[in-house]
Amino acid sequence: MPTGYCSACTQTWPYPPGSPCPIHNTPLESIGILRFVQGQALLDDVLLARSGPDPLRAAADFLTARGIQSGERIQVTGTEGMLGEQQVIFVESVRRSLLETA
Numbered sequence: 286m287p288t289g290y291c292s293a294c295t296q297t298w299p300y301p302p303g304s305p306c307p308i309h310n311t312p313l314e315s316i317g318i319l320r321f322v323q324g325q326a327l328l329d330d331v332l333l334a335r336s337g338p339d340p341l342r343a344a345a346d347f348l349t350a351r352g353i354q355s356g357e358r359i360q361v362t363g364t365e366g367m368l369g370e371q372q373v374i375f376v377e378s379v380r381r382s383l384l385e386t387a
Contacts, residue, residue, distance in 0.1 A: 287317035287331060288302075288315070289301055289316075290314045290315070291306035291309060291314070292314060293309045294306065294308050298313060314361060315328055316359070316360045317331075319355060319356070319357050319358075320355050320356070321345060321355045325344075326348050328359065328374060331372060331373065332344075332372070334374070335375065341368070347376060359379055359382055361374060361376050362376075362379070363378075
């Protein structure tokens with residue numbers, strides 16, 4: 286599971302992404318290692334999705350269009366949810382993480 290990260294205090298927290306930061310009360314971002322597997326994007330072991338007829342492919346296309354590659358540590362702003370029976374993060378925005386470890 287990706288780690289919760291607050292960009293305001295630049296700190297990771299032992300809470301799931303989307304939970305409020307205990308200091309700023311803003312939703313925690315997801316931070317983790319990106320992998321592409323069979324045309325799908327995973328942040329650690331959670332699938333990434335975006336809106337559209339093929340949400341999983343849309344997320345992979347969104348990331349590759351921004352030059353983000355498999356193996357990079359990234360920060361994702363979005364919401365966790367379900368796509369069918371799969372847990373996913375619906376990606377709103379993404380950036381490369383400046384953190385060396387999470």
